[in-house]
Amino acid sequence: MSTQRVPSYGSSSSRSWKYDVFMNFEGEGTGKNFTDHLYVALDQEGFEVYKSDKEIERGSPVSPEIVRKAIEESRISVVVFSKRYASSTPCLDELVNISECKKTVGQMIIPIFYDVEPSVPRYQIGDFQEAFAEHEETFKENKLEVEAWRNTLKEVANLSGFPLKDRYESELIEDVVEEVRGKLSVSGSRLMNLKKVLVGVSSCLEQLWMQAEIRRPRVQWRQSSIAPTLIPLFFFEPFIEF
Numbered sequence: 001m002s003t004q005r006v007p008s009y010g011s012s013s014s015r016s017w018k019y020d021v022f023m024n025f026e027g028e029g030t031g032k033n034f035t036d037h038l039y040v041a042l043d044q045e046g047f048e049v050y051k052s053d054k055e056i057e058r059g060s061p062v063s064p065e066i067v068r069k070a071i072e073e074s075r076i077s078v079v080v081f082s083k084r085y086a087s088s089t090p091c092l093d094e095l096v097n098i099s100e101c102k103k104t105v106g107q108m109i110i111p112i113f114y115d116v117e118p119s120v121p122r123y124q125i126g127d128f129q130e131a132f133a134e135h136e137e138t139f140k141e142n143k144l145e146v147e148a149w150r151n152t153l154k155e156v157a158n159l160s161g162f163p164l165k166d167r168y169e170s171e172l173i174e175d176v177v178e179e180v181r182g183k184l185s186v187s188g189s190r191l192m193n194l195k196k197v198l199v200g201v202s203s204c205l206e207q208l209w210m211q212a213e214i215r216r217p218r219v220q221w222r223q224s225s226i227a228p229t230l231i232p233l234f235f236f237e238p239f240i241e242f
Contacts, residue, residue, distance in 0.1 A: 015105065020047040021180060022074035024094045027053060029082040034114055034169055038078070041173050042180060050074060064093065071097045076180060077107060079156055081121050082114045086131035092149040099152045108183050111161030112176060122157035124150060 021042055025035040031053055042049045050070045055062050067090075071077065077098040085091055101107035113121075120126050135146050162179070164172050 016073075017075045018048070018073035019050045019070060020075055020184060021049045022071050022077045022098070023049060023051045023080070024077055024091060024098060025080040026082050026085045026088045026091050029084040030080055030114055034173075035080050037169065038080075038112075038173050038176060041177050045177055045181065047180065047184075064090070067094060068097050071107075072101055072105070074101075074107065076110060076183060077101070078110045078112065078176065078180075079161075080112045080114055081116055081118075081157065083116055083127045084131075085116075085121070086124070086128040086149075086153070087134075089135070092152070095156060096148055096152050099155060109156060109159055110176060110179055110183075111156055111159050112172070113157075113161060113163040115164060118157055118161065118163060121153045124153060128153070 023035060023039060025031060030036075035051070039049055039051045039054065052062050052067060071094060079095065079098065098107065098109060102109055111118075116127070120128050124132050132146065132150065135149070136143070139146050162172055162176055
């Protein structure tokens with residue numbers, strides 16, 4: 001897969017991003033309907049999107065390590081919370097990695113509450129409560145992992161996101177695509193501003209270098225009257241090469 005088909009959005013800053021968007025979702029619930037429709041809409045806009053089942057269709061290998069690397073190489077993660085989301089331990093593992101990337105490399109997260117209220121993943125009630133009752137039984141020897149899932153769910157569900165509620169799915173998809181476009185455009189404008197600053201700094205350094213070629217410093221050390229230390233005094237004198 002090629003890197004960055006949409007350079008105009010400037011979705012890389014101090015590091016190189018392979019994907020614009022990583023999609024975190026529960027496959028049986030939304031993988032072949034809403035999430036797939038969102039994937040198609042983002043792809044048609046020219047964004048580079050990682051969706052694991054599409055990688056499998058292309059014949060690309062998919063493993064936890066490869067998925068983790070894809071998360072790390074993505075500028076934005078779109079998290080689709082659905083009723084069965086908490087039942088998927090791969091989804092929860094991905095979410096923990098996404099949260100880590102948000103903290104370490106500034107990855108942006110867009111939560112979507114497809115057929116659940118934000119309070120459901122936030123407080124693990126309803127379907128999420130049932131899923132975690134099973135996880136606590138299955139992973140009774142690894143309670144720290146279950147606790148990490150719980151904390152990360154609460155953290156991400158507290159972010160500003162997009163609930164479906166009574167809206168048409170097409171409207172929600174349009175809003176999410178616009179949000180992705182906006183976030184990447186802002187990132188690109190910040191990059192352009194940084195480039196302008198660096199160009200200005202480079203120009204100043206070039207002028208200083210030109211001055212240094214015609215004047216060389218002569219340093220004298222004198223005793224400071226304020227403290228018993230030597231301080232350097234710089235004098236510039238013409239420098240002519242023969």
